[in-house]
Amino acid sequence: MAIKIAMIFAAIYFMLVFLGLGIGAYYFIEQNNWGDPLQLVNKFLVYYVVADLYLRYMLQKMPVTNIRPLLYLPIKKDKVVGYSLGKTMFSFFNWSHAFFFVPFSVVLVINGYATVGVIGWHLGMMALLFCNNFINILVNNKDGLFYVLIALFSVLGICQYYGFFDITVFTAPFFNSLYGQPWMAFLAWILLIALITSSFLYFKNHMYLDAGLAGKTLVAKTEDYMWLNRFGILGTFLKNDIKLIRRNKRSKTAVIMSVFFIFYGLFFLTGGIEAYEGPVWKIFAGIFISGGFLFSFGQFVPSWDSSYYPLMMSQNIQYKEYLASKWYLMVIATLVSTILASFYIYFGWDTYMAVLVGAVYNIGVNSYLVLWGGAYIKTPIDLSSNKKAFGDKQAFNAKTLMLTLPKLILPLGFYALGHYWVSPSAGYLFVALAGVLGFAFKNKVFGLIEEIYKKEKYKTLAAYKQKP
Amino acid sequence: MITAHNLTKVYNSVAVLNIDNLEIPKGQSFGLVGNNGAGKTTFFSLMLDLIQPSSGCINNNGVQVDLSEAWKPFTAAFIDESFLIGYLTAEEYFYFIGELRGRNKADVDQLLSGFKDFFHGEILGQKKYLRDLSKGNQKKVGIVATFIGDPEVIILDEPFANLDPTTQIRLKTIIKDLVAKKEVTVLVSSHDLSHVTEVCERIVVLHKGEVVKDIQTSAQTLKELEVFFGR
Numbered sequence: 001m002a003i004k005i006a007m008i009f010a011a012i013y014f015m016l017v018f019l020g021l022g023i024g025a026y027y028f029i030e031q032n033n034w035g036d037p038l039q040l041v042n043k044f045l046v047y048y049v050v051a052d053l054y055l056r057y058m059l060q061k062m063p064v065t066n067i068r069p070l071l072y073l074p075i076k077k078d079k080v081v082g083y084s085l086g087k088t089m090f091s092f093f094n095w096s097h098a099f100f101f102v103p104f105s106v107v108l109v110i111n112g113y114a115t116v117g118v119i120g121w122h123l124g125m126m127a128l129l130f131c132n133n134f135i136n137i138l139v140n141n142k143d144g145l146f147y148v149l150i151a152l153f154s155v156l157g158i159c160q161y162y163g164f165f166d167i168t169v170f171t172a173p174f175f176n177s178l179y180g181q182p183w184m185a186f187l188a189w190i191l192l193i194a195l196i197t198s199s200f201l202y203f204k205n206h207m208y209l210d211a212g213l214a215g216k217t218l219v220a221k222t223e224d225y226m227w228l229n230r231f232g233i234l235g236t237f238l239k240n241d242i243k244l245i246r247r248n249k250r251s252k253t254a255v256i257m258s259v260f261f262i263f264y265g266l267f268f269l270t271g272g273i274e275a276y277e278g279p280v281w282k283i284f285a286g287i288f289i290s291g292g293f294l295f296s297f298g299q300f301v302p303s304w305d306s307s308y309y310p311l312m313m314s315q316n317i318q319y320k321e322y323l324a325s326k327w328y329l330m331v332i333a334t335l336v337s338t339i340l341a342s343f344y345i346y347f348g349w350d351t352y353m354a355v356l357v358g359a360v361y362n363i364g365v366n367s368y369l370v371l372w373g374g375a376y377i378k379t380p381i382d383l384s385s386n387k388k389a390f391g392d393k394q395a396f397n398a399k400t401l402m403l404t405l406p407k408l409i410l411p412l413g414f415y416a417l418g419h420y421w422v423s424p425s426a427g428y429l430f431v432a433l434a435g436v437l438g439f440a441f442k443n444k445v446f447g448l449i450e451e452i453y454k455k456e457k458y459k460t461l462a463a464y465k466q467k468p
Numbered sequence: 469m470i471t472a473h474n475l476t477k478v479y480n481s482v483a484v485l486n487i488d489n490l491e492i493p494k495g496q497s498f499g500l501v502g503n504n505g506a507g508k509t510t511f512f513s514l515m516l517d518l519i520q521p522s523s524g525c526i527n528n529n530g531v532q533v534d535l536s537e538a539w540k541p542f543t544a545a546f547i548d549e550s551f552l553i554g555y556l557t558a559e560e561y562f563y564f565i566g567e568l569r570g571r572n573k574a575d576v577d578q579l580l581s582g583f584k585d586f587f588h589g590e591i592l593g594q595k596k597y598l599r600d601l602s603k604g605n606q607k608k609v610g611i612v613a614t615f616i617g618d619p620e621v622i623i624l625d626e627p628f629a630n631l632d633p634t635t636q637i638r639l640k641t642i643i644k645d646l647v648a649k650k651e652v653t654v655l656v657s658s659h660d661l662s663h664v665t666e667v668c669e670r671i672v673v674l675h676k677g678e679v680v681k682d683i684q685t686s687a688q689t690l691k692e693l694e695v696f697f698g699r
Contacts (some may be wrong), residue, residue: 220597222559227577247555247597288590311551314516315568316540383555384599458520464550 013379015099022103026111038108038121041149042175043168049128050153052093056136057146058256060093071207081203085196088133097128097129113179120182121175127188134195233318237325244304245297245329248383251304254296258333261292262341265355279424282351283415283431286358287366287408289341294362295407298370299377301326302453306464308381313461319450323371327446330367334359350424357428357435361411364435368445369407376454378463469494470515470621470653474524477510477677485510485677487524492670494529494620495650498642499668499685500657501693506674508657509547512623515655516545526695528621539568545623554599558591558609561598562616570616576616586638599696603630611639615646622646623655628663634664644666661697665690 028036070080088094105122109115139146159165177184195410225242228235245251256271265285288295297304301323307314338359344352419426438445453460470492477504485507492498500508506609513519515526517533525532528539547553553561566576590659591612598606607630614622627643628636636689644667646652664671665685673696675679681696683689 220557220595220600222557224563234566236564240556240564243555243560292527308550308553310516310518310547311553314540314543314545314551315565315570458518461518 005365018099019103020097022100023107025100025104026107027367028199031293032046037177038113038179039172041104042179043172045125045175046168046171047153047157049132050149052097052129053132053136054150056093056132057139058253060091060133060136070291073398077204077207079205081200082188082233083200085134085137085203089130091133094130096124097361099294102124117179118180120185121178124178124185124188125175127185127192131188131192131195133201134192137199138195213439232329233321234324237322238328241304241325241329244383250383252379254300255293257296258292258294259340261288261295262337264292265289265341265344279419279427280416282354283358283411283427285355286354286406287362288358289344289355290334290338290359291362291366292337294330294366294370297333298330298367299374300379300381301371301374302460303374303377303381303464304378304383307383309461309464310352320446323446323449326371327367330370331363334362334367353428357431358411360432360435361438362435365410366407368449372449372452375449375456375460378456378460380464380466469527470516470655471528472511472524472528475511475514475521475526476523477507477514478522483522483677485514485674487677487679490672490679492655494653494655495647496670497562497647497654497668498656499664499671500655500674501659501664501671502657502674503604503697505676506675507677508674509680510677511674512545512547512625512657514664515623516543516547539621541617542620543623544617544619544621544638545625546607546614546627547623547625548688549606549610551610551613552598554561555597557597558594558601561609562613565613565616570621571617579616580612583642585634586612586642588635595598604632604635607631608635620651621653621655625657627656628658628660640667643660661693662690665693 025041026037027038029035034040101122105118120122156165156167160167175185178188223243225235226237228239232240245255265288281294302309302312338355341355342352344355411434414434415427418424418430470490472487472490473485473635474492475485476483484505500511502508510519514521515528515533517537517539520534525534527533528543531539534538553564556564562576562580563573566572571579580587587608591608592600594601598609601609607627610625611624612626627639631639640663643654643656647654647667647669654667656664656668669685671681671683671685671693672679673683673693681692683692
C-alpha cells in the first residue's frame with residue numbers, strides 16, 4: 001500500500017511539473033520580457049526534438065523483443081507488425097509531451113493567438129514527436145549514426161551559446177511557419193505517415209530471426225586492465241566491475257543518470273525554484289550532485305551480480321573484498337562527480353561548498369548505507385535491458401525506505417543544527433564531520449555489512465533465481 | 469571424502485531430498501542419475517551451500533559446508549549458466565576464476581592449452597562475450613573453468629547436455645583422465661545413462677529425493693539402469 005502511494009505521488013509530481021511548465025512557460029517568458037513566447041519556444045524546439053530522440057534512443061523499449069514468440073503462432077505478419085508498432089504509440093515517451101503541449105497551446109489561444117494557427121502548430125509538433133518514435137525504431141542499434149547526430153547537436157549547442165553559429169536561425173522559421181501557415185502541419189503528418197509506412201515495411205521484410213529480429217551482438221575484445229593487478233583480489237573485482245559497467249546497457253544507464261544528477265542541483269542552487277530557497281536545501285542538492293552514481297549504482301549492489309550470484313557464492317571469495325570493490329567505485333565516482341560539478345563555483349564558492357560537503361558525507365556515510373540497503377533489495381537485474389531502470393516496487397520495501405532517511409534527512413538535520421545554532425559554516429562543518437567520522441570507522445562498518453550479507457545470502461540466492 | 473548425514477531439504481512440507489547416509493571417498497568418480505525433480509541439483513546446491521539443509525549436513529573433506537567456508541578453495545562447480553559471467557569474453561572469465569583461485573595468467577594459459585581439442589577453436593579468441601556464445605560452447609567454458617586451480621572436488625551438473633557428439637566423447641576422456649589420477653573427486657549428474665556408466669565408478673540413483681540404488685559400475689550397470697528407468 002505504502003509502495004503504491006509513493007509511486008502515485010512520484011507520477012503526480014512529474015505530471016505537475018510538466019503541467020506547470022506548460023501553463024507557466026508563457027507567463028514566465030512574458031514577465032521576463034524575452035519576446036514573443038511562441039517564437040522563443042520555437043527557437044529552442046529543435047533542441048527539444050533532438051533531446052527527445054536522444055532519451056528515446058537510450059530508454060525506450062523496442063517492439064522487436066515482443067515479436068519473437070508471435071512468429072510461430074498462426075497470426076498474419078501484417079497484424080503482428082501492426083500490433084507491435086501500434087503498441088509503441090502508447091509509450092510514455094509519446095503521451096508525456098501532451099502535458100506540456102496541451103496546456104501551452106490552450107494558454108496561447110487564451111492570450112489571443114490565432115486558434116487555427118495554434119492548432120496547426122500543435123498538430124505539427126505532435127506529428128514531429130511521433131516521427132521521433134518511428135525514427136528511433138528505424139535507427140535502433142545503429143550506434144555510429146546516432147552518436148554522430150548527438151555530437152553534431154552538442155557542437156551546435158555550444159556554438160550557439162558562444163555566438164559562433166546559431167542553428168535556430170534556420171530551424172525556428174519552420175516551427176514558426178507551423179503557426180503562420182497552419183497547412184504546413186500536413187507536411188509533418190506526411191513525413192509521419194512516410195515513416196510509419198517505411199518502418200512497417202522494414203519490419204515486415206525483416207521478420208526473420210537472423211535479420212530484423214536478431215539480437216545485437218557486440219564485437220568483444222578481451223581487456224586486461226593489468227594496472228589493477230597491484231590491488232590483488234580487490235583489483236580482480238574492480239576489473240570485473242568496470243567491465244560490468246562498460247558492457248551492459250542497464251549499468252550504462254545508471255552512469256548516464258548520475259550525470260543528470262550533477263545538473264539536478266541547478267534547481268536548488270540557482271534560486272530557480274522558490275520552494276528550494278531555504279539554506280538547508282543546499283545540502284540536499286549537494287548530496288544529490290556528488291552522489292548520483294552512488295545512488296543509482298550503489299543501491300543495487302549486489303543485484304548487479306544477480307545473474308551469476310551462485311558463482312560468486314561458491315567461489316573462494318571474501319565478502320570484504322567484494323564489497324570494497326563496489327565501495328571504491330562509488331568513492332571514485334563521487335570524486336569525479338564533485339570535480340565535474342565544479343562549474344557550480346560560478347554560482348559562488350558557498351554553493352560549491354555544499355557540493356563538497358555533500359561529497360564528504362556521501363563517501364563517509366551514504367556509501368555504507370547504500371551497500372547496507374542493497375542487501376535487502378534482492379531484485380534480480382537483467383543487465384541487457386533497461387526495464388525497471390527507474391525503480392521497481394520491490395526496491396521500495398520498509399527496510400530500504402528506513403535507510404533513505406539517514407541518507408537524505410540526517411545530513412539536512414546536521415546542517416540545520418549548525419546553521420541555526422551557530423552559523424552557516426558550522427552547518428557545513430557538522431555534515432562534513434559526520435562524513436569524516438563515518439570514514440574513520442570503515443573497517444568496523446564493513447564488518448557489520450558483511451554479517452548482513454552473510455545472513456541474507458540464502459534469501460538473496462533464492463530471490464535471484466526468479467526470472468527478472 | 470564427502471559425507472552426508474540425515475540430509476533433508478523440505479519445501480512447503482514436501483521433502484525434495486532425504487538422504488540418510490552417503491559417503492563419497494576421495495578420488496571417486498561419482499554419478500548421480502534420476503528423473504527431473506529427483507533431487508540431483510538440490511544435492512549439488514546443498515554441497516555448494518547455495519541452499520540451507522532442512523536437517524542434517526554435508527561434510528566436504530572434514531568441513532561442514534553450511535558452517536565454514538573452508539571448502540571453497542578446493543571445490544569447483546559448474547551447475548548452470550548462472551556460473552558464467554555473460555559480459556566477459558571466455559579468456560577474461562578464465563583469468564577471473566584463475567585470480568580468485570590464486571592462479572596467474574600464465575598458469576591459466578598453460579591449463580587452457582591442454583583443452584585445445586575440447587574447445588575445437590570455438591572458445592578462445594572469438595571476439596564474443598559469453599552471453600553471445602551458443603549453449604554448448606557456454607558449457608565448454610563452464611566445465612573447463614572448474615579445472616582451474618587444481619580443485620580436489622569437481623561438481624558438474626549435466627555436463628553432457630547441449631554438447632555436440634564429438635565434444636561429448638572428448639569430455640568423457642577428460643573426466644576419465646582426471647579420475648585416473650585418483651586425487652580428484654568428480655561428481656557428475658546426467659540424464660544420459662550410457663555416458664555416466666562409462667565415466668563413473670559408482671552410480672547412485674535418486675528417486676523423489678531418496679537414494680534407491682547405489683551401484684559400483686560394471687558391465688551390467690547400463691542394462692540395470694535401463695530396466696529401472698523403463699519400468
